[in-house]
Amino acid sequence: MDTLETILGHTFRDPALLQLALTHGSVGYENQRPQADNQRLEFLGDAVLQLALSHLLYSRSPKADEGVLTKARAQLVSTKALARLARQIGLGTHLILGRGEEANGGRDRDSTLADALEAVAGAIYLDAGNAAAHQFATRLFTPDLDALEQGPLERNPKGELQELIQASNATPPVYSIVAADGPDHAKSFCAAVSWLGHELGRGNGRSKKEAETEAAQAALESITLKKLLRKTCEDSVSNPEKPAPEANN
Known part of the structure; x- marks a missing residue:
């Protein structure tokens, strides 16, 4: 030490x-x-x-x-x-x-x-x-x-999130636009990112891409992601032959 x-x-x-x-x-x-x-x-x-x-x-x-x-x-x-x-x-x-x-x-x-x-x-x-x-x-x-x-x-929050999840050999995160407000020339979007059926974070932006980026950043800081990564890691240690879990519908 x-x-x-x-x-x-x-x-x-x-x-x-x-x-x-x-x-x-x-x-x-x-x-x-x-x-x-x-x-x-x-x-x-x-x-x-x-x-x-x-x-x-x-x-x-x-x-x-x-x-x-x-x-x-x-x-x-x-x-x-x-x-x-x-x-x-x-x-x-x-x-x-x-x-x-x-x-x-x-x-x-x-x-x-x-x-x-x-x-x-x-x-x-x-x-x-x-x-x-x-x-x-x-x-x-x-x-x-x-x-x-x-x-x-x-x-590059989306890239960071993808790398973290890929390291656990699990299914990829899923992004969705959950809200869109304002006129066509000044829309505001709200995106959510989920993994294995659990929502990890939401973000807002003036474009879908910006909203997804903010959602990924929120996910990287979430306790839910840490818990899911830890559980996936523990499952892979105890069941090395078990296939990666699939996201809930």
């Missing part, structure tokens, strides 16, 4: 917190017995990173309005962005996985890496408080924050 602590810039007073942050749910699932994992820390770390980045964006972009700040934060904490940062610090090599998850490429799966990075942020917060967590987020996200000042980070 010493090497990882050096990379993180934080030495844990309670090393068990870091070990917990690195422990994937597949460990207990495979052993069929209670096993503490990083899911609760992931929940906490998501809020920790959101707060730290809100503060950083607010301070660095005094002229940006709420909508711009919200979109910038969403880009920074998207699953793909967090997974990329996790790879940069080599977090995958330190994960504690079940054998099936390891064999199925979990060590380099975007959702697993992103969840673990959030869990690490939560662990740092519990270990040393908000100042230490804020310092960690500052070190981690400064390059991306600098890039944002040069222009918006490249956004």
Whole structure:
């Protein structure tokens, strides 16, 4: 753990917190017995990173309005962005996985890496408080924050969502236009995206494409998507020969 602590810039007073942050749910699932994992820390770390980045964006972009700040934060904490940062610090090599998850490429799966990075942020917060967590987020996200000042980070929420779902070998997401208001020359569309019969998010836009893009962004931030991905992953570990589930009609 010493090497990882050096990379993180934080030495844990309670090393068990870091070990917990690195422990994937597949460990207990495979052993069929209670096993503490990083899911609760992931929940906490998501809020920790959101707060730290809100503060950083607010301070660095005094002229940006709420909508711009919200979109910038969403880009920074998207699953793909967090997974990329996790790879940069080599977090995958330190994960504690079940054998099936390891064999199925979990060590380099975007959702697993992103969840673990959030869990690490939560662990740092519990270990040393908000100042230490804020310092960690500052070190981690400064390059991306600098890039944002040069222009918006490249956004492709639909592509990110597609990649996440394809990694689980399941059926693709389905987009639908659920509402269209206004005159022909100034229509406003509302799109919804669903997967396996569950609605993941909705978005609005002046075109169908824009509405679907916003819906995909909402899906990437949804708890429902995380739960479905985790369940699909667990099912693939316990039933490797079982075909991917089909979406509900």
